[in-house]
Structures are given as structure tokens and as C-alpha cells.
Amino acid sequence: MPSPTVQQPQADEQTGPLELDDWCRCALDFEREIAKAVIGQNRAIRLLTIAVFARGHVLLEGDVGVGKTTLLRAVARALGGAYERIQGTIDRMPSQIIYNTYHNQEGKPRVAPGPVLRHGSDLSVFFFNEINRARPQVHSLLLRLMAERSVTAFNQEHQFPHLLVFADRNRIEREETFELPAAARDRFLMEVEISAPSDEKSRRELLFATRFHDVDKLIASLKDGVLDYRRLNTLANVIQNTIIVSPALERYVLDLWKAIREPASAGIQIANVDVNRMIAGGSSPRGMSYLIRAARVAAWLSGRDMVVPEDIRDIFHECMAHRIFLTPVYELRREEIVRSLIADVFAKVPAP
Amino acid sequence: MRSWLAIVFLLLSVGGSSAAIDAVNVYEPRKFGHFLGDTLERRVEVITSGNTELFTAALPRPGALTYWLDLVSIDLSEREENGRKIYDITLKYQIFYSALEAKQLDIPSFPLRFKNPNSVAPNGEAPSEPSDASQGGNYSATVPALRLVISPLRDIVLDDLMPEKTGDISDVMRPDAVPQEINVVPRERLLLASASALAGAGLLLLWHYAIWPFARRPKRPFTQADRQIRSLQSGGAGEAPYRDSLLILHRAFDQSAGRRIFAADVPEFVAQHQRFSTLLPRLKSFFESSQLYFFSDDRRAAEDRFPISDLARLAADLAREERSAA
Numbered sequence: 001m002p003s004p005t006v007q008q009p010q011a012d013e014q015t016g017p018l019e020l021d022d023w024c025r026c027a028l029d030f031e032r033e034i035a036k037a038v039i040g041q042n043r044a045i046r047l048l049t050i051a052v053f054a055r056g057h058v059l060l061e062g063d064v065g066v067g068k069t070t071l072l073r074a075v076a077r078a079l080g081g082a083y084e085r086i087q088g089t090i091d092r093m094p095s096q097i098i099y100n101t102y103h104n105q106e107g108k109p110r111v112a113p114g115p116v117l118r119h120g121s122d123l124s125v126f127f128f129n130e131i132n133r134a135r136p137q138v139h140s141l142l143l144r145l146m147a148e149r150s151v152t153a154f155n156q157e158h159q160f161p162h163l164l165v166f167a168d169r170n171r172i173e174r175e176e177t178f179e180l181p182a183a184a185r186d187r188f189l190m191e192v193e194i195s196a197p198s199d200e201k202s203r204r205e206l207l208f209a210t211r212f213h214d215v216d217k218l219i220a221s222l223k224d225g226v227l228d229y230r231r232l233n234t235l236a237n238v239i240q241n242t243i244i245v246s247p248a249l250e251r252y253v254l255d256l257w258k259a260i261r262e263p264a265s266a267g268i269q270i271a272n273v274d275v276n277r278m279i280a281g282g283s284s285p286r287g288m289s290y291l292i293r294a295a296r297v298a299a300w301l302s303g304r305d306m307v308v309p310e311d312i313r314d315i316f317h318e319c320m321a322h323r324i325f326l327t328p329v330y331e332l333r334r335e336e337i338v339r340s341l342i343a344d345v346f347a348k349v350p351a352p
Numbered sequence: 353m354r355s356w357l358a359i360v361f362l363l364l365s366v367g368g369s370s371a372a373i374d375a376v377n378v379y380e381p382r383k384f385g386h387f388l389g390d391t392l393e394r395r396v397e398v399i400t401s402g403n404t405e406l407f408t409a410a411l412p413r414p415g416a417l418t419y420w421l422d423l424v425s426i427d428l429s430e431r432e433e434n435g436r437k438i439y440d441i442t443l444k445y446q447i448f449y450s451a452l453e454a455k456q457l458d459i460p461s462f463p464l465r466f467k468n469p470n471s472v473a474p475n476g477e478a479p480s481e482p483s484d485a486s487q488g489g490n491y492s493a494t495v496p497a498l499r500l501v502i503s504p505l506r507d508i509v510l511d512d513l514m515p516e517k518t519g520d521i522s523d524v525m526r527p528d529a530v531p532q533e534i535n536v537v538p539r540e541r542l543l544l545a546s547a548s549a550l551a552g553a554g555l556l557l558l559w560h561y562a563i564w565p566f567a568r569r570p571k572r573p574f575t576q577a578d579r580q581i582r583s584l585q586s587g588g589a590g591e592a593p594y595r596d597s598l599l600i601l602h603r604a605f606d607q608s609a610g611r612r613i614f615a616a617d618v619p620e621f622v623a624q625h626q627r628f629s630t631l632l633p634r635l636k637s638f639f640e641s642s643q644l645y646f647f648s649d650d651r652r653a654a655e656d657r658f659p660i661s662d663l664a665r666l667a668a669d670l671a672r673e674e675r676s677a678a
Contacts, residue, residue: 244647244648244649245647246646246647246648246649248646248647249646249647305648306643306644306647306648307647308614308615308643308647309612309614309647310614310615310616310617313614346611346612347610347611347612348612349612350602350603350606350612351612351614352599352602352646352647
């Protein structure tokens with residue numbers, strides 16, 4: 001399986017011995033810091049932490065007002081570095097992301113760097129709100145930004161070695177929205193679903209504790225830069241090279257992949273679905289290799305030096321569900337079908 | 353009425369002799385009019401005094417005496433009266449002689465023997481007993497033979513009672529009694545019922561232990577795993593018996609739960625299968641070692657931590673718990 005390489009044009013500013021154990025404690029601190037602002041979302045926080053250490057982009061999905069933006073802002077705050085946020089709108093053009101044109105006080109036209117370029121290579125989190133409201137042209141720009149962590153502007157290539165793209169979209173409306181192209185979706189490491197916390201205690205606190213009323217103050221109360229974002233690329237490489245993926249696990253992942261692509265051959269059965277004609281495509285090699293990256297990080301966060309099938313199972317839905325493309329006849333029931341497909345694949349494929 | 357016949361062996365002691373055989377009295381039945389199958393009784397009364405005693409062990413024993421006569425029983429009782437010992441002997445005979453005409457036959461005589469007959473033999477000896485007691489100081493008496501007249505049965509019957517019959521034996525004899533037929537149907541039914549109950553119980557037992565033809569019983573995955581692991585161990589086949597045993601047991605867990613069971617699922621699995629709760633620490637240890645074996649480089653450590661013998665024991669215990677849970 002080809003292992004994905006992250007372009008790393010700039011050397012890390014700081015070098016030093018990387019103790020994985022110390023960093024693991026750091027990562028758990030990072031999670032705890034975020035959990036102060038976003039309660040009842042421990043799983044989403046863990047997934048975002050995995051994404052941060054796997055250097056992968058994340059798409060959040062969920063209802064309105066469940067805390068997607070707050071969560072991402074909390075992550076950006078705890079991560080440190082520069083943070084930019086734009087809102088997806090139907091009239092936003094790709095160029096507006098890169099530069100602004102305006103008239104200055106003298107009435108002369110001026111060009112200034114846009115949100116992406118403003119912070120130079122320090123940009124660590126780029127947050128795209130309501131990504132499905134932006135036009136496909138914007139999505140294309142995003143494609144390159146995500147895949148190569150670079151854009152070309154003003155006849156110059158700009159690199160963003162520490163960049164993570166977080167995007168969100170709500171599932172309520174479909175009017176005036178553009179479905180993300182498959183290529184763009186495939187570039188997200190994870191698609192995380194956020195829903196309101198289900199336990200009584202969190203709900204009560206969320207509604208009645210005054211600190212949650214003012215999001216800006218809440219985010220500002222978090223410790224800034226729990227992690228040093230500039231060392232994360234190196235750390236990610238160390239993690240990927242240290243955590244063991246055994247031949248047995250490789251076999252298992254290959255079997256999973258085959259079962260997802262050819263469900264009938266693995267004996268998968270889903271009610272009212274013809275599994276032979278269900279899958280249109282997807283579950284790309286890139287997706288599978290992202291999955292392994294994330295699984296290594298998950299194993300590391302669990303304090304293990306080897307990836308076990310539980311790690312794969314834990315993150316499989318978030319890493320793979322958005323990469324599975326169904327035939328149009330089943331697309332409307334997508335959520336339900338993909339969920340049972342994945343559940344059945346894990347019930348049927350033997351590990352090891 | 354049997355005739356009283358006193359054949360007296362008069363053994364009067366002379367003078368002051370202190371011990372003696374005082375008398376042997378034989379009370380005989382009638383001597384004629386006996387038929388085939390009749391029984392008759394003779395009573396013998398022996399009287400001794402002093403320290404003379406009848407040697408009872410020398411009395412005849414019940415059984416066939418001759419081809420035509422059985423001694424059916426012999427009863428002996430003993431009492432004391434006025435310093436004398438009186439022995440009452442009752443002999444019961446049965447005749448098996450089928451006489452065609454009246455015939456005389458003798459019940460054989462038999463001797464009586466005594467202990468300490470230290471008296472001097474009297475002059476008047478028993479007439480039938482020329483005793484040898486005079487030589488050794490030992491005195492014996494004899495119960496004499498009894499001559500009987502045995503009468504034929506057939507002629508009487510034929511002539512007097514059944515004049516219409518011929519002399520043919522098949523005509524004379526009563527027909528054989530029809531044997532009573534024993535009704536075996538209930539017993540056959542009982543046998544059938546118990547046999548089918550036995551077969552049913554046997555099948556249930558086979559089913560319970562998942563033995564052929566239920567060897568592939570889906571609800572006995574651990575029993576099958578236990579068997580496979582044991583045959584692996586005994587056969588020594590396969591290049592990696594430890595790996596194969598791990599896989600077999602994993603598949604058994606999967607089959608038991610209906611899905612793939614990983615180490616993280618063990619507590620949930622045990623919660624659903626309460627029977628295995630006592631094995632929880634060993635299950636955890638098994639899954640941890642299996643993780644080490646398959647997913648890390650350290651296969652040696654896995655085998656050291658959870659050796660194959662432990663694995664076989666765990667499989668056996670799981671199989672046992674699985675059976676007792678059913």
C-alpha cells in the first residue's frame with residue numbers, strides 16, 4: 001500500500017528530542033483543554049485530536065447550533081498558530097480567499113492578501129464555515145490547498161506546511177448549496193458528525209451555565225497553544241514510523257477494503273439493498289492509507305505501540321463513510337446503508 | 353389310621369448300668385393300598401438314658417432312596433422326660449412306582465447309631481439286629497425294612513371310573529393343560545417406550561456434548577474449538593500450532609457472539625455471556641497475548657505470557673462453561 005507523504009517544504013523551526021510518551025501526555029492535555037469549552041463531545045474531540053496528529057483535514061457535519069464552530073475554534077485556540085475563518089457563500093469567488101481588492105482612503109485601488117495569505121506560512125488552522133454554500137470553483141481551490149498545502153498567487157507559490165483545513169456544513173437545507181465534489185470529500189481525513197450531547201448533565205450545563213453564553217469569552221478562556229503546532233509535522237512522522245502495523249493487521253485492512261468495495265464477496269447483507277449493485281465507487285487507496293495514518297495515531301493516543309483492529313474499527317466510520325459512493329438509487333438512504341454496511345463488514349471480516 | 357407296630361428292640365440295661373438305649377419304637381403306616389404318588393409317614397421313637405445319645409448325623413437324608421421311592425423329608429425332635437432322652441423321628445416317603453399289578457416292594461432298612469452306648473449289650477438283642485456291638489462295646493439298632501403292597505392305578509380308573517375309555521394311553525391320559533399364555537404386549541410396549549426414551553436421551557447427550565452427528569452444532573463453538581486445539585496439540589501438525597490455536601479460539605469467540613470480537617469487546621461479551629464471567633481475567637489475558645502475537649513484533653513474549661498449554665486449558669474451560677450454560 002503506498003504510504004502518503006505530506007509535503008514538507010520547510011524544515012521545522014524547532015528541533016529537539018521527541019519523546020512520544022511526553023507528547024502523548026501533551027495530546028491528552030490538549031483534549032482536556034478543548035473539553036472545557038465543548039462538553040459532551042468527547043468522541044468528536046478525540047477524533048479531532050487524531051486528525052491533528054495525523055495531519056489530516058476534517059469536515060464536521062451536523063445540525064445547526066450544536067457547537068461545530070465552537071469546537072473548531074477551541075481546537076484552533078489550543079493548537080496555537082494563526083487561525084483564519086471564512087464563511088461559505090454562494091457569491092464568494094476563489095480569488096476572494098486569496099486576496100482582497102479595495103479602494104483605500106485616497107480612492108486608489110489596492111490589493112491586499114486574503115484570509116489564506118494573510119498569515120503566511122504560520123497559518124495552522126483554516127476554517128471554512130458552511131463549505132457546501134460555496135461554489136465549486138471555491139471547492140477546487142480548496143482541493144489544492146488541502147492536497148498540497150500550497151496556493152499560487154501573485155505569480156508566486158505560497159506554502160502552508162502547518163495548515164489543517166477544518167470545514168463544516170449543516171445538513172438541514174439543501175437549497176443554494178453545492179454538494180462537495182468527490183475529489184474534495186476524499187481529501188478530508190475524516191467526516192465527523194456532531195450532534196447535541198445526549199446526557200442530561202451536559203445538556204443542563206450547556207443550557208444554564210453562563211460561561212457558555214458568550215462563545216468569544218469561552219474560547220478566550222482556554223489556554224493558548226497547548227501544543228506547539230510547528231513540531232506536529234515531525235511528530236506525525238515519528239508516530240507513523242514508530243507505531244507498528246503488523247502483517248496480520250495489513251491483511252485485515254486489505255480484507256476490510258475488499259469487503260467494502262465488493263460487499264457481496266464478503267457475504268455482506270443489508271435489508272432491502274442489492275449489495276451487488278450498491279457500490280458505485282470510492283474507498284480510495286488514499287482513503288485507506290489515511291485510515292492507517294489515523295489508526296496509528298489512535299493507537300498512540302491509547303498508549304500502545306501497535307495498531308490493533310479496535311483502532312481501525314473506532315475510526316473507520318469517520319474516515320471511510322464519506323468516501324463510499326453509492327449508486328444513485330441508494331443515495332437517498334445513504335446514511336442508513338453506509339452505517340449498516342460498515343457494521344456488517346466489521347461483523348463479518350475476521351481479524352486477524 | 354396307621355397301625356401301631358411295636359418292633360421293640362428291647363434294650364433293657366442290666367442291673368445298675370447307668371447308660372443305655374432304652375427303646376426304639378417304630379410306628380408304621382399301613383402296608384397295602386398304596387398308589388403311585390402316595391406319601392406315607394413312618395415315625396420312629398428312640399429313648400436313651402444316661403449319657404447315651406442318638407447320632408443324628410447318621411440318619412438318612414432326604415432324596416431319592418431307590419428308583420421308585422423318595423425320602424421327602426425327615427424331621428427330628430428331641431425332648432427329655434424323667435432323665436431319659438426321647439428322639440422323635442418322622443420320615444416322609446413318596447412312592448413313584450407305577451404298578452401294572454399289585455406288587456410288593458421294600459422300603460430299605462437303615463441303621464441308627466449312638467454315642468456312648470457304654471452299657472453292656474443285653475442278652476435280649478433286637479431280633480433283626482445281630483449287633484456288632486458286642487465286639488466293640490458299640491451298640492447300634494436298625495430300623496427295619498418295610499414291605500409295602502403297591503396297587504395299580506390304571507385298571508381301577510379304567511374299569512371303574514372311565515369304562516368308556518380304551519386302554520390307549522392317549523385316551524386315558526388327561527390332555528395336557530394348555531399353558532397359560534402370558535400377555536407380553538404391555539411389556540413390549542414398555543420396552544419400546546424405554547428404548548425410544550433411551551435413544552432420545554442418547555441423542556440429547558450427543559447433542560449436549562456436540563458429538564457426531566451434532567459435531568458441527570453452531571451453538572457449541574467452544575466445544576469444537578477445544579477439540580480442534582487438542583487435535584492440533586496431539587497431532588503436532590501445522591507449522592505454527594500456537595498461531596492456529598489462537599485463530600481457532602478467536603473464530604469460536606466470533607461465532608459465539610455472532611460478530612467479530614476484539615480485545616476491547618471482552619467485557620461486553622462477558623456481560624452478555626454471564627457464564628464466562630469467572631474466566632474474565634484469563635479471557636483478557638488471552639486477548640492481550642493474541643494482540644501481542646498478531647499486531648506487534650514480539651511473538652515470543654506473547655507465547656511466554658500465555659503459553660499454548662494455558663490456551664488449551666482456557667478452551668476446555670470455555671467448552672465446559674458453554675455446556676453448563678445450556
